[in-house]
Every structure is written in C-alpha cells, then in structure tokens.
Amino acid sequence: MYTLSCLCLVLLSCLSLTSAVPTSHHNPPQTDSNVVNQTTCNGKQYTYQQLAGYGLVPSNARDSYGDNLGGWGSSIAIDQKTWRKLKNGTYTGTLYAIPDRGWNTQGTLNYQNRIHTFSISFTPKPNATASTPSPPNLSLIYKSTLLLTDPKGGPTTGLEADPSGGLSFEGFPLLPAATFTGNGFGEPGPGGKSLSIDSEGLVLNRDGSYWISDEYGPYIYRFSRSGKLLTAIQPPRAFLPTRNGSISFSANSPPIYDPNRTLKPTDPESGRSNNQGLEGLTASTDGKTLYALTQSALIQDGGPNNPFRRQARLLQYSISNPNRPTLEKEYVVTLPLYTDPTSKKTPRKVAGQSEIHYLTPTQFLILSRDSGFGRGQDNSQSQYRHIDIFDISSATNIASPSNDDVANGSIASSTGVLEPGITAATYCSFLDFNVNGELGKFGLHNGGGQDAGLLNEKWESIAVVPVDGKKGRDGEYFVFSVSDNDFITQDGYLNGGKYRYSDKSGFNLDNQALVFQVKFPRGVDPL
Secondary structure (H helix, E strand, O other): OOOOOOOOOOOOOOOOOOOOOOOOEOOOOEOOOOOOEEEEEOOEEEEEEEEEEEEEEOOOOEOOOOOEOOOOEOEEEEOHHHOEEOOOOOEEEEEEEEOOOOOOEOEEOOOOOEEEEEEEEEOOOOOOOOOOOOOOOEEEEEEEEEEOEOOOOOEOEOOOOOOOOOEOOOOOOOEOEEEEOEOOOOOOOEOEEEEEOOEEEEEEOOOOOEEEEEOOOOOEEEEOOOOEEEEEEOOOHHHOOEEOOEEOOOOOOOEOOOOOOOOOOOOOOEOOOOOOOEEEEEEOOOOOEEEEEEOOOOHHHOOOOOOOOOEEEEEEEEOOOOOOOEEEEEEEEEOOEEEOOOOOOOOEEEOOEEEEEEOOOOEEEEEEEOOOEOEOOOEOOOOOEEEEEEEOOOOOOOOOHHHHOOOOOOOEOOOOOEOOOOOOOEEEEEEEOOOHHHHHHHOOEOOOOOOOOEOEOOEOOOEEEEOOOOOOOOOEEEEEEEEOOOOOOOOEEEOOOOEEEOOOOOOOOOEEEEEEEEEOOOOOOOO
8 A cells, every 4th residue: 555644735807709698707806905806796795815725745646556646636525524623723624536537648548537535634824925925734644545437347447438339338328438459558458448537527425425527428427435337427419529420439539559549520520529528517515406517618509619619508417316317407607718828819718617616506616717827838827717606597598409409409609609598607707816915825826937836727626615614604615726737747657556657748746726715695505
C-alpha cells in the first residue's frame, strides 16, 4: 500500500452575443467595503465574503494502487455527515473525488476509473492579507481508492470509445466501449474491450452508492459502494453523438499507442460535441432529483465552434427509484462569453461549464471558465473563471419528442440563436476566482510568472459545507473548488505503478484547491 501519511492539501460582466439569444446575466454584481462581491439573482442576494483557504496536493502523489492521484479535481463531494467544527475553530471531514480518464495529454490510455477518499482538516486564517500571506491552511490525508467496474466486474477504462458499437449487458442500454491492443498502454498484453468512461461529475447517495456523469456517452452511471455498475442513464437521442447516421461514442481522442488514428468525420454530425458531454452533475437535497448539464451546446444547437456553442442543455431526472430514473424536465442554460486577447480570428469565446451544484429547486451554482490560461499554459492571465448562479424558474421546459427523440432534435440555430418561444435560464455573475487581492492572501496570483503560486488552468469542482459546522442556518458556507491537473507531472506512474511517464510539457502541476466563504439567502439549502 502507498500511504500519503500527512499529505497537505490546501483546498481551494455579463457578456452576451448581439443576437436573438436571451440576455444571460441578471442584475449586475455589486459590492460594498465588507465583501468581495454581491449579486442578486431573481430577487435573492448572494455574497462572496472572502477567499478563506488554499491548498495543494503534489503532482506526483500516488494512490493505494501505485498510480498517480492525478486529475481528481474533476469533481469532488464532501460527506455532510462527517463535517465538524472543532472547539479550536478547525474543521474536519471526508472528501470524495474523481479523476477523469487518466493522463491523456499525449493520448488516452487504459486507466481504470476510480473514486479517491481523503480526510480533510481546514483551519481558517481570517487575518491573512496580500502583504502578510498565510501558508496553506487545509491539510488532506489520503485514505483509499475505489476502482470502478462494469456490471460483471470487468474494469472500466479511460481509453477513447470505439467509433461504432459498444458493450451490451442485460438491462442496460448500449454502453461506450474501447477495444484495445496489448495492455492498453502501448505495451505487450492480451488486448481486450472495456466500458469506456470519461468521468466528470460525482454525487454521493445516502445508501453509499455514487452517481457519476460521463462525457463519452454522454451517460450518467450509478455505482455501488463496492464500485460495481448498477444503473446507466442514457440521455435522449438528441444528446447521443452521431457519425455517418449511427451512434458513435468516439471523442476523437486516439490512444497513446496509436496517436495518428483518424476519425471521419472528426466532429459528430449531431449530439454532444467531442469532450463536451455531461460535465456538471448535482442532486437535490432530498436525493430524489438528479440534474446534469452539458459542458456546452450540442452540435445541432450551435456547437462545436465559438462563439456559437452557448446553449447548454440541463436534464432533470427523478431518481426516487434509482433503478428506473425518469426524465422529468429539460432546460437551456445560456453560457457566458469572454474575450480571448490571444485570438484574432475568434476573440469572443464561450466559457464552458465544468460543474453545477444544487441550491434550491430553481437555482444552482455553476462553474464556468475559459480554457488555455494559467499554470503550464502559454498565457498565464485567465479572463473568465467564475462560480456563477443560474435560475430556471422562468425557463422553458424544452423536453419534447421533437427536441429529444430524434438525432438532430434542436432548440437553436447553427449560430446558437434560440428558437422562438424558448426562454433560457437566468444567468447571474457571482464569484470571480481571479481577484488578485484575494488570491494574494495565500501567495497566489492570476497572470504573471509561471511559478507555483499561479492558478492552474482547469477548475472543475464544487463542494459546499456550512461555516457553523452543522446545518448552515445562518446562511454562511464554505465553497471548495479543486483544479484538475490532467495528471501532468514529470514523475508519473500508472497501471499499478508499472507504467512510467513524464509529460512533455515539462511541468509538474500540483492539484490546487481554493476555499471561498460566502453567504447565501434564506431558503437556500445546498447540503
């Protein structure tokens, strides 16, 4: 067993197209001297009070199977039953996290999907300032890793899904699958075919099982407490990627042992765009309703190109019977735009979403961000990296046979303009990661030199816990967010520690984490 004996983790504008797309931001943010930012979304006031914490896990940290912990910031969840505030002001709890599909900057490989568990300890440093910054104030001790399997116990894989076909199991829809040669790492082996998952969203269930959303399908899976697949939600036909008239789960992400493999056409003709599947996943407080949001627009709704891929689709499922989830409603979330100073051809780009979190039956947190900016990137200055809010109380329920049951069912034009009669969710700008005055409290920064204090590019997770350590009745919460480091390290181990790798970028990207302190309005229950 590889044990991280005391691994310290230091956890954690409204732009719109001039077109028929509904205005996405609502009531501009406002501030006063006591807070970083305030915004009102459909009559409810949200306050970003301060950056309360920071932490990191080294890029070469390894799990109990000898593999690098990797990009476990893809999604996180804190078990509310374990969250405690101690008499000395320190908080403790248990955090669950999922890496996505393994190291893939140079090609996908046969990495078995998994869930990591950490024990966390967080001590706020309210007196930290940019002139007298605090060291990391959240520690994390790695506890265990749960490997995920298909319904018959076979290992899952992060390898890119085959361009046609899949795996069939009794009681399940056709599942994405990867057929591989050798051991799936470019080395000798017997070959095989495994359930292919690019895991992105995580929800903890009260019975110990887990919901995990995926980008290949894009599907939503339920795994048992022992890691075995129990349920697979296949989204409506309009979400399924189609090439040459048939379902094609490939995301044009060839394996590391065959990097020149070509796919025709490269992009699907309809359905989710490559690597833009069900990135966001959350559940209602009572555990009866599940919500999943595409990272950006479906191909037929304006994807995959900027600046037209704004119209993301939100699916709402009843999971009162988790063995038979049923689609209840569907909405549109119009994603924000930002200006990319490095792009002359397409300066206006969509801030794709990386996670959502339930607040009320009509309001949700959403993590929207730019791409290609930050630690390890050519440009260090991020333009848009937010946890915002969207509200569906006045949005149109677009669930219908014409929108969903056919491959090319669309709700927007090829340039992302919504069809007449469709109202998108209200989108409200809220919490900006990139405020250097706050980042400086922990020696961090957005923009500037490529040092260890520069924020990473990919922030992909949200977890919320109460400041009072109980139920959060005073409305004050900590919001955790962790970066996905894409397994980028110069000291990499996979395949049970037998496969060595060194990312060609030359970087060692630690998993950074931020902890924000916020105040939510009355009636919000994010736990």
